[in-house]
Amino acid sequence: MSEMLYWQALNRAMDAEMAADETVLTLGEDVGLYGGTYRVTEGLMAKYGEWRVRDTPISENSFTGLGVGAAMLGLRPVVEIMTINFALFAMDTIINMAAKIPFMSGGQFPMPLTIRMPGGVAKQLGAQHSQRLEHMLMNVPGLRMVVPATPQDAYWQLRQAIRSDDPILVLEHELLYFSKGDVDEATLAPPIHQAVVRRPGRDITCIAYSRMLPLALQAAETLAAEGIELTVIDPRSLSPIDWDTCVRAVEQTHLCLIVEEDCRFAG
The missing domain is CATH 3.40.50.970 (Thiamin diphosphate (ThDP)-binding fold, Pyr/PP domains)
Known part of the structure; x- marks a missing residue:
């Protein structure tokens, strides 16, 4: 590595x-x-x-x-x-x-x-x-x-x-x-379209990708200091989307925040 x-x-x-x-x-x-x-x-x-x-x-x-x-x-x-x-x-x-x-x-x-x-x-x-x-x-x-x-x-x-x-x-x-x-060039790579939980939490599920991911993780650190724990999901793929991973996380927190750098409508 x-x-x-x-x-x-x-x-x-x-x-x-x-x-x-x-x-x-x-x-x-x-x-x-x-x-x-x-x-x-x-x-x-x-x-x-x-x-x-x-x-x-x-x-x-x-x-x-x-x-x-x-x-x-x-x-x-x-x-x-x-x-x-x-x-x-x-x-x-x-x-x-x-x-x-x-x-x-x-x-x-x-x-x-x-x-x-x-x-x-x-x-x-x-x-x-x-x-x-x-x-x-x-x-x-x-x-x-x-x-x-x-x-x-x-x-x-x-x-x-x-x-x-x-x-x-x-x-x-x-x-x-x-x-x-x-x-790590020797590690076994996850499937190309599989989402990853970057940070586990209990209160809100945050889905963020690309440049928005490090910003979401930074925000999660700030909120943790106030007692709010974010689950941060990195979808890694937009076509197809790994809905199973995203839905499981939302089922646990019942709240979902999507952070993306795209158009508000049809983003």
Whole structure:
């Protein structure tokens, strides 16, 4: 076990999967020579070459479509979209191709496609760069979505996503990239879509994910000093959602507080 930053855990996961499977490749803006906007692909081009670590033009719809085609032909592409806000340019490809081709082909074409992208409010960003948009994408049949909040989950959920034959969105957060945590690369990873109880309590069940999880845990510490104990649930996945874990916790406390950085309606 070693302590590392969130982005380093993602980088380690990418390296491990590319070393284990030569069909794994990554593509996106600045993923090659620059090493990724948030350093997630740092060093990978030097190690695996430009054919497996591909810099692309600024055309999200085009290179996401390239990822879809590569997945249809048996590769395992990891597409990096610089921010979920730019994924709006690739919605046709994500929703009408990645999510639907496996069904429209009667299963002849699986879609082992992973799309990584950060989102949310960060520092020095305008409104058009500060959205989350998971409320839109988690409602698309055929798409799966995970929201790792810790370096450990970032490591294992990315590796599990790459190994999956389904299209999976790995939704990261700009303000988590430099958060620290222990990463055990040898531990047995929980199922990719399984929720986790981060803190047990008796009074209120709080469900929080991504950047909101550390804030919820901080609030739980403050409330504990006043005699109020929160159960903090990290869903880890938004599509599908592990309802069983969430419902069991609410049945114990009878109160539920959801903390998310998304739209109030249909969030």
